[in-house]
Amino acid sequence: MKILPEISRTLSEYLLIPGLTTEDCTPDTVDLGTALVRHRIGEESGVRIATPLVSAIMQAVSSPELAVALAQVGGLAFIHQNQPVEEQAADVRAVKRHKAGFRTIEVTVGPDTPLGEVARQLSATEQGVAVVTRSGDTEGAFLGIISLDDFHLERHGAHESAGSRMRGRAGLVTAPVTASLSEANELIWEHHLDVLPVLDGDRVASLVLKRDYQAHKTYHRASVDGEKRLRVGAGINSRDFKDRVPALVEAGADVLCLDSSDGYSVYQAKTLEFVRETYGDAVSVGAGNVVDGRAFRYLADAGAAFVKVGIGGGAICTTRAQKGIGRGQASALLDVVEARDAYARETGVHVPLCCDGGLLNDSHMAMALAMGADFIMLGRYFARLDESPSPKVQIDGQWYKEYWGEGSQRAQNAARYGQGGRMVFEEGVDGFVPYAGSLYDNVERTRAKLTSTMISCGSTNLRDFHRDAVLVPVSAESFKQTGAEVQLRRPTADH
Known part of the structure; x- marks a missing residue:
């Protein structure tokens, strides 16, 4: 038995001391970009994100819808692994089908396909246009395109063929596969097009839509891969990894992460060894x-x-109460950061740290980044938002979103906690969190707060923020001083 000579501290127990704000410290110059995977010091990480937030x-x-939205604003989502392999891989593919400007073909039909079937497929995939090919598949010779604007089932009949209402190839403006996105958009605006087929010989390689032009301008921080597809991560475990990892890699996952409340395990090492022996450096797997x-060193x-840092600090987690295992998030982070920096000095390799748990508000995120976290993983924060998959419910006139932990009975994730296939006890709860609206609005607000904090501390990037930040532990009395009750003014009708 060993007792550490310290008090286990949370992120709430520290404040930042302002640094010198220079003329260079403006919102436009602050860069929140960060490395997501290990890299040699002085070299670029293979995966970077512009917003240091992951789900x-x-x-x-972490649904595909949330993954798309989070990638668009510069973060990254990890599709959960508490589902069959094929379903998780399908979720990953759904995200990877989104390409910045160039869209993969969602719906392909043949010229004899009934209009009723065309309408059904477009509705099922939430797409506005289908490609018509001679064989009816993506490899077939391109014949034309058809959208919901080209027919009306009551007027033309569900049994009429797609070929009778399609816009034929001969009358369409197209672009070669070598065209850049800028060149494709020029053609769209010059010829007043809604859709531009991009051709590789007789085959349609992709589509460029006019409606995506503004989205591309709006989401200039988007996390994208070398083919301009949105990035997405996926969770794995140390049990079925030999089946799950290949399926997720084939689906296009950009990074994987072992999902466990306690990662200091030979089983995680064996999983990492399998991936390294199978894929070399081509596949990145986070652990923790x-x-x-x-x-961390292990x-x-x-x-x-x-490496993910944090045990028992999440709002939905009861590991500390059930098993007596954990550590205050600030203490854990400071210890692991010291080990991370020592590892970098010894090996020349930087292994990013993910702060996971113990983050109740945006100021805690700033504290974690100042202490040395490279990025932050959030559950409750994203569960509150429109894009999360959980239902929205009204309780006593207030709107909430359902939220449950992976260690709860509802998740039925017994294998994650080594309980022999059935839940003997829970390490998470099932409840509700106040509904908070759009992911886009909330992440933009969080970015603004983090930016403002860094400016006050005289930093314009996360590396400098970690190096130069000055923190001080605070007493309970320090918070009482700012906690005096004030009756807030209600907004008037004019506001």
Whole structure:
């Protein structure tokens, strides 16, 4: 038995001391970009994100819809692994089908396909246009395009053929596969087009839509891969990884992450070894969770692409109460950051740290980044939003979103906690969180707060923020001083 000579501290127990704000410290110059996976010092990480936020590997959080939205604003989502392999791979593919400007073909039909079937497929995939090919598949010779604007079932009949209402290839403006996105958009605006087929010989390689032009301008921070597809991560486990990893890699997942409340395990090392032996450096796998430098070093030596820090600090997690395991998030982070920096000095390799849990508000995120976290994983934060998959319910006139932990009975994730296939006890709860609206609005607000904090501390990027930040522990009395009750003014009708 060993007792550490410290008090386990949370992120709430620290404040930042302002630094010198220079003329260079403006919102336009602050860069929140960060490395997501390990890289040699002085070299670029293979995966970077412009917004240092990722979503938790949870059923109540990481749907394809949320993954698309989060990638558009510069973050990254991890599709949860508490589902069959084929369903998780399908979720990953759904996100990867979104390409910045160039869209993969969602619906392909033949010239004899009935209009009723065309309408059904367009509705099922939420697409506005289908490609018509001679064979009816994506490899077939291009004949034309058809959209819901080209027919009306009551007027033309559900049994009439797609070929009778399609816009034929001869009358369409097209672009070669070598065209850049700028060139494609020029053609769209010059010829007043809604859709531009991009051709590779007789085959349609992709589509460029006019409606995507503004989205491309709006989401200039989007997390995209080399083919301009949105990036997405996926959770894995240390049990069925030999089946799950290949399926997720084939589906296009940009990064994987072992999903466990306690990552200091030979099973995680064996999983990392399998991926390294099978794929080399081509596939990146994060690991965790850990709360001290020993566990970090173990996973870093095993090849983890990044390491998640935090046990028992999540709003939905009851691991500390059930098992007595955990550590205050600030104490855990400071210990692991020290080990991470020592590892970098010894090996020349930077292994990013993900702060997972113990983050109740935006100021806690700033504190975690100042302490040395490279990015932040959030569950409750994203569960509150429109894009999360959980239902929205009204309770006593107030709107909420359902939220449950992966260690709860509702998740039925017994294998994640080594309970032999059935839930003997829970390490998470099932409840509700106040509904908070759009992901786009909330992430933009969080970015603004983080930017403002960094400006006050005299930093314009996260690396400098970590190096130069000055923090001070605070007493309970410090918070009482700012906690005096004030009756807030209600907005008037004019406001």
